[in-house]
Amino acid sequence: MxxxxxxxxxxxxxxxxxxxxxxxxxxxxxxxxxxxxxxxEIPPDPPVFVIADAARLSFLNPPMTARGLLSQQTRDAVKWLLGQSRGRKLIKIRAFVAGTGDQRRVPAIVSEELSERKLALPAVTVVQAGGLPMEGAQVVLEAALEEKKPVNPAGLAFISGQVGRPAEGEAGLEKAAARSADSLKLAAEAAGSAALLRVSCFLTSLEDADAARAAVSARFPAVPLLLVQTQRLPRERLVECEGVARLKQPPASEVEFLNPEGLAASKAYSQIARVNSTRLVITAAQLAFRYSEDDARLAFSRLEKTLEGAKSSLKRAVIVNSYPLSGQMAEMIRKVRFDWLDPARPPASTLLPFEGLPSIDSSFAIEAVAIGSAQ
Known part of the structure; x- marks a missing residue:
């Protein structure tokens, strides 16, 4: 036992x-x-605004690609930007997404890629477009960077979108693109431009994209050019090109607004904003939800609060871009915006209907560049 x-x-x-x-x-x-x-750790959300020196801003457009889907194309574009930046700080990314991919992935990927490298995050605006001029492309990015040294010692000119429409009976958009580009060239000359740094053209159809590109490029050779179709089924035919230019001579104050002869006159916006400020407040897009006038006012109030956090306001805006999802919402924006903007000194502006926004409940988005107060 x-x-x-x-x-x-x-x-x-x-x-x-x-x-x-x-x-x-x-x-x-x-x-x-x-x-x-x-x-x-979950990467942080991109900031609602970034402050930059106008004298040190530069611009890059990553090449479009049809490789992969939205997430891969976004990641490839961001990696390209980081490779090209060479130590320069990314300030703002504006992304136009085509197709049905989740637009919210764009700022998330921007945050992932930059946070992994322990870099400061840019402000990010995402808008759904009607199409892009490459088969299989689902996203195209525009980026603003801050250089280590001044490259625009006299400052910048922000030029409102210049509309070109086809004449009666005119087929295609090639001549409309040429008219838009001619107006943009006139605006740049009136602003005292030393060089255009970026041109963005919004078309209601990409059927004549190659011809439109050729017409614009002929007037602005070697300038980074973006082409985007605004909506899949737009209500009218047009081309609208906006731009940013380097100035030869600085404005007399931090900002000057111009409305030169030969361009459309409007009390609602200025054609040109000449800017030379070391504290340029550049915001991400503020979304509006639902469709009432109160909802529109709430979106402007939120953007105003964002700017207040940077010691600025919409009355100090130099350019305000709006992305409504319908003509009705475009009119709503026009109706309420001067409760916040300065009607005596309206900012430059591009306002065009687009296909969609990152939230299914969104009715429009607004973003601004404004002058911040000295600390």
Missing amino acids: VTWRREQVLAVAVVAALLAPEAADAQRRKKTEEELTQVL
Whole structure:
């Protein structure tokens, strides 16, 4: 009996010894998994505004690609920007998404890529377009960067979108694009431009995209050019090109608004904003939700609050871009915006209906560039 008990105890001891390393390994694995779980962090959201020096702003457009879907194309574009930036700070990204991909992935990927490299995040605006001029392309980005040294010592000119429409009976949009580009060129000359730094053209159809590109490029060779179709089924035919130019001479004050002869005259906006400020407040888009006048006012109030956080306001805006999803919402924006903007000094502006926005409940989006107060 004693011998049997000794053998039983010995057997238990042998089994325990054999299982001990496995138990220890399991404990170590559990501890490692817990540690990994603890260190994983969700990347922060991009900021609602970034402050930059107008004299140091530059602009880049990553090449479009048809490789992969929205997430991969966005990630490739952001990596291209980071490779080209060479230590320059990304200030703002504006993304136009085509197709049905989740637009919210764009700012999330921007945050992931920059946070992984411990870089400051840019403000991000995302708008759904009706189409892009490359088969299979689902996103195109525009970026503003801040250089280490001044590259625009006299400042910048922000030029409102210049509308070109086809004449009666005129087929295609090639001549409309040429008219828009001619107006943009006139505006740049009136602003005292040393060079156009970026041109963005919004078309209601991409059927004549190559011809439109050629017409614009002929007037602005070597200038980064963006072409985007605004909506899949637009209500009218037009081309509207906006631009940013480097100035030869600085404005007399931080900002000057111009409405030169030969361009459409409007009390609702200025054709040109000449700017030379070390504290340019550049916002991400503020979404409006639902469709009432109160809803529209709430969106402007939120954008105003964003600017107040940067010691600025909409009355100090130099350009305000609006992205309504219908003509009705465009009229709503026009109706309420001067409750916040300065009617005596209206900012430059581009206002065109687009296909969609990151939230299904959105009715329009607005973004601004404004002058911040000195700290």
